[in-house]
Amino acid sequence: MASHGILLVDKPGGLTSHDVVARVRRAFGTRKVGHAGTLDPMATGLLVIGIEGATRLLTYIVGADKTYTATIRLGSRTTTDDAEGDLVDTADAGAWASVDDEAVQNGIRSLTGAISQVPSSVSAIKVAGRRAYDLVRAGESVELAAREVTVSRFDLIAQRRTADFLDLDVIVDCSSGTYIRALARDLGDALGVGGHLTALRRTRVGGFHVEDAVGIDDLDGAPTLSPAAAAERVMPVLPVTAEEARDLRHGKRLVGQRDRLTASEVAALDPDGALVGILEARGKDIKSAMNMPEVQA
Structure with missing residues (x-):
């Protein structure tokens, strides 16, 4: 089973972003691959690729400077x-x-x-x-x-x-x-x-740099960033307890805790360091805007 993670690829000239996604699919053995922003065929450089559940993070990366x-x-x-x-x-x-x-x-x-x-x-x-x-x-x-x-x-x-x-x-x-x-x-x-x-x-792209990317011929066995590590490069982090993590994953709100948020979007990490999801305010409460799969390895 392919890992859930963010892969940084240094795209060469002459390939489309779709070409790179196709190669990542083959290298990681999964169809569930996407990217956070197209590069023209002429262009080179950083493509941020999401694999499996980490594709859910791409929405929060694509708007980065x-x-x-x-x-x-x-x-x-x-x-x-x-x-x-x-x-x-x-x-x-x-x-x-x-x-x-x-x-x-x-x-x-x-x-x-x-x-x-x-x-x-x-x-x-x-x-x-x-x-x-x-x-x-x-x-x-x-x-x-x-x-x-x-x-x-x-x-x-x-x-x-x-x-x-x-x-x-x-x-x-x-x-x-x-x-x-x-x-x-x-x-x-x-x-x-x-x-x-x-x-x-x-x-x-945001907190991701091409110096950390792999070449197109080095995709097999290439290291990926965990969803938690990737989210930390995009937004602030809020540690939550195991009970809070369970509630958030089940769609429950953290009632009256909006003041814990330091930005409009915050990454919730459980006690094991796994990414629970992306949190947002709903009135005076905190609610998950996106939940990650519980198995992220």
Whole structure:
């Protein structure tokens, strides 16, 4: 029987997130596998994978903030806002006249903080029940609504100029739902030369880091985080007694104990250190929003 746990995988370029899930299913001998946030085939880096009962935790991980390293190419636009798309246009010499280091930094600053962002039309967002990228591939026009996101860090690490392009290596810390391709597109548009993404790597999802991940060829026997250890990286922990754990697992409330909660969502651990579930307030009481299977090994 497959263990219940969270597996961190360093996805290589060229594979879809679904490809990685399929390989994990084979390696762990179970169909019950999911992930906490898609990476495009071009992208590399951290995929947080849930196995068996730990898939229940993915709901609480998918909304975590994230860190990416990326390369933005200024000077051309593509149909997908990244290197996998078709070239739309290339900036002429005159367009570069005002694109100096100060202009680039000003453009980056304008895309830092709380911003309104229109996702790329080839994103996985659903429109009338279908993925936007499927609609685009079918030749349909897609216009996605702007959404509020937060880019808490947008740092320029290095830059390389050629006769036709300016490549920017950047690090981005952002809220869930932020599209780095859209940042590249919007920076290029603001500077009047166009832009798209040529490289993307996710290095962090909440408290999970790519340095702790295994490679795609090392899945057999790969170590997993227990549900309890994984939950501790996402939210505060509340120790509960064996009696409280039993009550919570049976759907009972901890009456009048709301003040024990230190956040809107808290992980309950029983005396053995096993994850009972995720707790939330209901009036003055505490109730399980999600219960884990009692057998987690």
